[in-house]
Amino acid sequence: MTGNGIPDEYLDGYARILAAVASTGRRLTRDELLARRELGERAAEAGFGLRALVGAHLAAARIHWPVTTSPSNASTGTGTSTGTSTSTSTTDSVLAAIEQAVDAFAEGYERAQRLAVRQEVAARREFIDDLLYGRSDLGRLAERAERFGLRLSYEHAVAVAEGFVAYDEEDAVPRSVEQALIGRFGDRSVLLTTKAGRLVCIAPGDQGEVLAYFAKQAFAATDGGRVAIGRPRPGVGGVVQSYEEALNVLDLAERLDLDGPVLHAAELLVYPVLTRDRQAMTELVLSALGPLEAARGGAEPLIETLSVYFDAGCVAAEAARRLSLSVRALTYRLERIHKLTGADPADPVHRYTLQTAVIGARLMDWPAKSF
Template identity: 45%
Template sequence: MAIPELPADLLKGHWQRLADHAATGRLPDREALDAYRAAGARAAELGLPLRALVDAALAAGEDLPGVLPVLRKAVSALMEGYEAAQLAAIRSEESARREFVDDLLQGRAERLAERAEHFGLRLAESYVVTVARGLRDDRQARADRGLDRGDRGVDQGDRGLDREARDAGRVGRDPGGRIEHDRDRIERDLITRFGSHNVLVAVRDGLLVCVAPATLPAAVGEFTHHVRARFPPGWRVGVGRAHRGPGGVVASYREAAQALELADGLRLKIDVVKAADLLVFPVLLRDRSAIEDLVHSVLSPLLEARGGHEPLLETLEAIFASHGNQTAAARRLGVSPRAVTYRLERIRRLTGFSPDDPTQRFTLETAVLGARLLGWPAHG
């Protein structure tokens, strides 16, 4: 692919600085580095590719011996200016970005395609939406910054991160500043890897949302990696399926958010839940009266069990997760295999169903899943 031509005056004085270094060994001073940063910022404002800028800077030194040290400093300053300009542009358009994300995720179609192009999204393509739950709330943000004087237990690692955030000018005294700082850092890291015209990161309904093309499956893993690194314990990521067009983004977002809700209801232990793996559960809930009848008919006898129904439900969940292996289920539960055998016999006597029978196993497992989804018996 041809590299775009840069304006003639963009790197004015660059070749002369290289020649001076080749002759005297003198590195660029602060004024020269500031000029490079300004050139990098101008290139970003003109929409020139960073690759073209760096290529031009390196090409100028091809015929000059021993200019690697000055080239390293020059390229570093150019990239610093370029990235700073990109981040400044993102911040200046934050209000427009938030409005666009709200419209996109709610399916409001007014000038959506035109505005999407401005943010680098080509809505004719298929997109995958990934959401992360576990953003620090206002109280956590205050504690992390040491503003809540009643909380003396702030972790030193968090204090270090807060100093980093204040140095970056992103936190100040706004309780939501830490959330914005985390969002900005994750978005910047994703843009560095995939480019500013491939991902969109925003906060909506308490979730960190990432919209990426389906042709970039690595974006989901990269997003999850940064969530794991920056979110406090208890985070969870939901991944929607790939869908095409503006309506597809809305559908994928709703699937990702629903995956988190289903994972909570089912008490899943995994950190990353994919809507594609949970397709059966919306089907179950579609006929709520039928699933309620199944749960009541099969599991209500467990309410009469001595010690309560919960240990028996947990035993069934462990058996299903262990593919019927009672020893493995016992390890999951932290009890002896004999205790598992005893509980399964109680379940058979109370309900008339046994997980050892293939047909009855399916009925039992569906009933247990339905019970978790419905919050049975408390909300059943």
């Protein structure tokens, strides 16, 4: 064991190499270099720090520094006393050997570290894929989760951020969001990753402030991307459910052009309910809005008019502004809809049927896609 706690096995053969180099002036052989690399790999796998290992090599070089014995006054003939010294050429050879040995050792050490990092990244990615897709044995998945800071016996919620480009874990955007989270909350059993080009944050269900902060940071980092937050769910399968809820919300937001950078699944439960019975929704859309296909220009302009009118709270002036129409032109369109469908958008009784049908049409991309 060296003075700094490095076992002697990682210096095996080092002193012999220095002695051989001092006597011959040669460089290290291929086998010697290979042996130093292998020792470096083993030291990395054992968890020793590179700084301490290099220090151990330098200390061993000082202890085993080769010397030669020569007459101290041979050039003057004044005496026969002897001393020890190392010639300049020998010193150069030994220093070159130390450089070669340490470089080969560090190369092996770094190679082992790179391999360990790749294996860790691969294991993390495999765990994330299994977690978000609900694959693998649940008990084993829960055990693996603890390695990455998650305790899946508790409730967890998932937030998903979607930008204008796809991201992976090595990109600057995910790293900046992760650094912001760590800087604000430290280690709170939060996992931030990417999946299918989106940012994904998994946090304990009782820590809504973490996901809210993630949403804020992700919105800024993605230059105005959209964030969806699933409901907290218990157990291993709860992460999958919350993740899928968040994805469904993003899909709904795109189809319905929902406002707001942050959308919560808990606030949008009505939409999955409306589309759960697709056959019933199809019949409603065709019954309530089908007659609009007889209008000049087809049904789409009138469906857009209804959608904006409802989103504006049925305020004609605001809806006209959003559609870049005059109030008179908007009123004409509403009257046309009334005449074709028999339902008056201004009548509260008819309004609910038309609004539900419009939501269904947007969710099912009708009439662009026929039933």
